[in-house]
Amino acid sequence: MSDSHGDDVGNVGGLNSFEPKILGFLCSWCSYTGADLAGTNRLKVPSNLRAIRVPCSGRVAPELIMRAFDQGADGVLVLGCHLGECHYDNGNHRTAKRMPVLHSLLSFVGLEPERLRLDWVSASEGERFSKIVEEFAESIRLLGPCQWRPKALQWEAENRLINQKGEMSMPQVGR
Amino acid sequence: MASVGRHPNINLMAYSEVEHISGYIGNFDVRVHRKPRYIDASVCTGCSKCTEVCPVDTLNPFDMNLGTRKAVYRHSAQAVPGSYTIEKLGVAPCRNACPTDQRAQGYIALVREKRYADAYWAIRREHPFPSVCGRVCNHQCEDACSRGKYDEPVNIMGIKRFVSDWAFANRDELPEMRDKSLVGTPFVHEPVSTGKKVAIIGAGPAGLTAALDLVRLGHSVKVYDSSPIAGGMMRVGIPPHRMPDELLDWEIEQILNEGIELQLNTRIDDIPGLLESGYDGVLVATGAHRVKKLAIRNSNHPQNWLSLDLLKRIALGEEIDLSGKKVVVLGGGNVALDVARTAIRLGQPEVSIACLESRGEMPGFDWEIGVAEEEGIRLFPGRTFKEIVVENEHVVGVRCVEVEFRGFKGGQPDMDEIPGSDHVLPADLVIWAIGQGPDFSFLPPDGSVHIRYPIGVVTDDEMMTSLPGVFCAGDVRRGMTFFVVDAIGEGHHVARCIDRYLRGENGLKEPYQQDVVELSVEDIETRITDGRASNQPRVPISCIPLEERLNNFREVDLTLTEEQALTEAERCLGCGLCSECLECVAACEIGAIHHDMQDELVDLKVGAIILATGFQDFDPSVAPEFGYGRLNNVITAMEFERMINPSGPTGGEVLLKNGKPPKSVAILQCIGSRSEQYNSHCSRVCCMYSLKIAQLVHDYVNAEVHEIYRDMRTVSGGYEAFFNRTKQAGVNFYHGQVTEVEKKNGRLVVSWDESYYNEPDHVAVDMVILATGFEPRDDVGQVASTFSVSRSPNGFFLERHPKLAPVETATDGIYLAGACQSPMDIPDCVAQAGGAVAVALSMIDQGTIALEPSIAAVETLYCAGCGQCVAACPYLAIEITDGVAVVNEYSCKGCGTCAAVCPNKAMKLIHYSDQQIVAEMIGALNLSVTPEEVT
Amino acid sequence: MNLTKVRTGVYICHCGTNIAATVDVKAVAEFAQSLDGVVLARDYSYMCSDPGQDLIKDDIQEHGLNRIVVASCSPLMHEITFRRACEEAGLNPFYFQMANIREHCSWVIDDMVLATAKAKSLVEAAVRRVYHHQPLDMREVEMNPSVLVVGAGITGIEAALRLADANKKVHLVEREPSIGGHMAQLYKTFPTLDCAA
């Protein structure tokens, strides 16, 4: 487990056909069932999505999403029940309020806004599920691999605070 | 059906809706809202006597609005429970606006049916003086009348007067008043004596109303009045040209006949004495008869009369001649107008009115100011009076000065005198009518009855004065002179207070006020186009020509003729639907009817829930091509079902609009189903019920039958044979998609295309029956969110799995059955009902249920007790006790919202912990095999 | 989580051809074998069948497995089946995790390579997750024996009567003043044209 930050900086995906790594959080009552329905109806869904089943979209903590980007995800897709249809009454209200705030924080710090998306899929909306994943995968493919993690590691390597000669470099204070 | 009503294990809650559920399988808390029937279902025997007296007809939705029913109705012939129900949309605005809570819509509905006697008794049940209020009321009911939003309000006062005048005219043949019990109390033939005695001082509107109510409640009442005639301001304050007195005398006589002792010419000075001499309660209702004067020079000169003195002398029949005099009446209210119009009838003197207010703000009725000017009375508004000018002991004029008046502040006029506008109005007789106040001289001198001088007697919210047992009502309490209708309102209220004082908690409660019906302009227009209200304009009150009014006290305003009253009654929109005429209360011998029944909330604990909320028919009026609503004799299948049903509106006869049976009928299938514009799904049952209709028409109506179908879906056993039998019976079948139904030379022509066998593509018939499909009910969205059930694309409830769990929903413990899940016929509904019961029983009979262990758990070491999880939990399952969050194991359903909002991740969701999800995430993103060889 | 103690068994299901058609199940099983903590990885045609479940039970006994991952259809379908299988083999049913390589993988992706790659990462995700599973027991809760039936048309009436005859307390809630629903409006019903009352 210790190599959880395995430096797979290298294999970020072939240069020509970049296959984005998309992490999906699907609530098990609505969107996961919708994804199953897309399967039973044999609809086409891009293979880039890796779905994680959570009881409710309200379970998806912002720290988990930040950890996903830190782990090298190219895109994070959070899917929940439509507002008012949540199996847990109003669990998804928190997601609806929390995501835009997290979204603006991450884009303020440089993550492209298109990499994080929240949407609602009900248990009977198989086509909507496949359409959303297709749109999302395509928009991530256009953006290219996510530099969020590699940039940090590369920046750290070049601009070590205390360089080899032991002096502490204090770049100009950005005010 | 009947067995459901009697089964010991079934708690039947009809006319009720589920408002809210919470909890989980095995432990659901359900809150049911029971709508009031206004009839005690356990008592009602279904004898239908109430419907015989109910004046209100409305369309019967059970008969698809083909027939009508009364406001009190039984749902259907074999209804279970069989009890009747009264449909009330709420309190009518006219009743809500009236201080006496008079149910105007009630007596108007009775007038509409020409039942004038019933109308009179309906009024008299709660309003003792219809003749007075039919003439002089400020009719707030008309201002609030919904009809006013469309054209003009209904002439409610005119109708009331018509009824009271009709009753007076036919008073000898008037049938006995059937129900004398007070409104809001159960029906009794004779009031049960309570052995309590009440003395009432003042025989005015407030006093007599309270007396009548108390007598009807069983108390014995004696009324004292210092003046020689009873009626208070109604008798001495209203001149004969506005109200003939024989009508009022008859009404007072009827009140007294209900067992009230009246002692006139008796001034009571010792109220405590009354209490000692055996009275259990005293009511002070002496009104406000002391006329006010301004303290200006010569205001006490003998040629200054008081308004009430003149009116009283006329009321007692004295002959007065003022011919040749110049009379100036001071004051601009209704009393001033009455005095001026009385004065001008006493020998045509020169009469003028001077008042403080400007012409537009005079407190008197605008219409009466106009009439006064017509009768030759001159107006001098907007001035104050400085002095009564006297020359050699004779009044010669009133010195006034013009003012800019801005209303009264704290009882004092707020005005500025316009300098240099000093002038004298010539007058040799001045009559004061600037206002009246109560006379307190008869109250006990020791001040035991507190008063707020000069306004009125102080009472608490139970209308009791500071002296226990002594109550007060009417103008003597409120000071300002109000209208008769306000005094009657206070009379009713103080009677209830006295009854509660005398009988403790089984005294009469204050009536429960339902919400008021607000009709939008569209509602009004539909009620008029439906024919429930006529489109006639308002019928104004006419009066006798000017010449006939000179020097006599003939009544000026005329009453409505019977035709006028009927046209006015036709204009009433019937806002509350049930008109609350209360006829049914008396008609119901068993006393089952209570108009003040209230909604009820019932909490239940259940282990499982089965939803069987069903479907609704497609409404073809949104599909103009089929002609429903546009062309006559285009009906839906359910309308046909009601027609052919012997207990239906037409007694089993299938008839055209012109009353004759049809010779040829066309049945069109897939109406509203399998189409892009309307419902995309197939409704499964229309093919078969169309065949049934075809056979019924063929056998019972023996008409030619043409059936146009797209596919004949004979889905289960016996249906194909049924189809063949129908064909052999001679029904013509055409394959095709109906394109339109049009009227051509008197007959309905149905045309279609996409026919396989290029047969004829149209047919002319007398009647078209549309086989409408099934669709989800209008409020399916709200019901779905109440039970947190998701919905399939066509809007019906979504089952957990189409094949493996057709009767379950995603939520354990909530099951589906019948057409609410998708369109199906009766055999399938019954089968699904059995299936849902089997699954529910399989859960319940386990005794205990195993629940997923994934609920929230707190690591107290990390918990800061900040309570963010408490605010986030949809089930309020978390509390902060001594600084640390604690999860209630049973109400937590494991959604994990708390685990996400906890800043310090002290809250963990078992089986979906952060550690497990992060590990899953790392595994999922470790795309260690990148598909370089992707083609 | 000390790796040596975790002994995971991974089972890749063919589901006949539903999965095997577009996912190279052999490659996925081989890949699973290479993951940390995995002592045994098999692929089998129908994991949800009795022989499939017996495979799991026998492996648990023979190889002392304490974690099971089954890559097959959606957990909403057969999670309970496989949990029961683990339970019968004496393993706590919550030491089990599923990877959905049918509805989310083989049925929705045509390209064999991409489908296999996705299947592999889903299996790896399940394997890494199952490390952290805790032994849990289902919570026992008393069942209230009464039932609420909403709507008293023919379906509601039928359900209420059946439940009542089974001696259960039934609360039948109907919005209209009387029960009967649409059927009460009918005169005769197909196909037997008997009375609807």
Next chain:
Amino acid sequence: MSKTIDIQAKTRQLLNSGQVSCVIGYEIGPRGRTRPAFIYQPDDAERMVWNRSCTHNLVPYVSDKLQSIEKNTSTGETETTQQQVAVVVKPCDSRAINVLTAEKQFSRDQVYVIGVACEGIVDGAGFGREDNGNLQARCQRCSEREPVVYDILIGEPQEVEAVDDYSDLDRLTDLTPDARVEFWLSQFDRCIRCYACRQVCPMCNCPTCLYERDDSLWVGMGIRLNEKRTFHLGRAYHLAGRCVGCNECERVCPMKIPISLLNRMLEREVEAAFGHRAGAAAAPSPLVTILDSEDGISWTS
């Protein structure tokens, strides 16, 4: 000077009456710098002072002082009167009291709030460099010169026309995403994870901080750049809808990292979306309550 005398008088009176067991205020340190003071005896009251360098937010100390009271009361003494702590607060600090009472850290009647009408704190305060004469950045844009909650108000709040147009954020929001990544990586790179910013923040009241645990679930113990970034972003998110903008975190950061940019961006975002201003009233952060209709959020991308 009058404010100092008023505060001293109030401190003496509170301590004499035994209504509070400790008054938290400011005093001049041995090297002439203004620093927090904890007064227990009435005659120490003259150490209290108020000047333009009283920059520290004293609210974080309230919970510690209250805890210490509970400890000695719980050791057997039957302490009947509800012991209180008094604290001197500026308008921005006073909003922290509302947030902490909403989050049940202490109840409102456990704190006697001495509100001071603030004329702004000079730049360089707390480091003995008060000479450059202009106000701190947070005071230049602050127009709320009267505390939102106080039991006694010291001084007359003046009407100040100041506009907070969040112009400091625009400098960043105009950049491209890559430029923003560069900027922030350069800032976070300097962080040495000394947690000074967390210690001084009144809102950071977790017993053991998520980013200081050894289960390395979220962040390891090293000072790798992505861990430092995760710490700062995580802390900023935890302050969304809770940070009152006292800016002490930025003042005490030895490495001069512009932390307030993160907090102020979220402050603007939460205010725009939910009309919620942290500490304006004792209400929970809007991110945990359910949606009500007028929230500006209808997140259907």
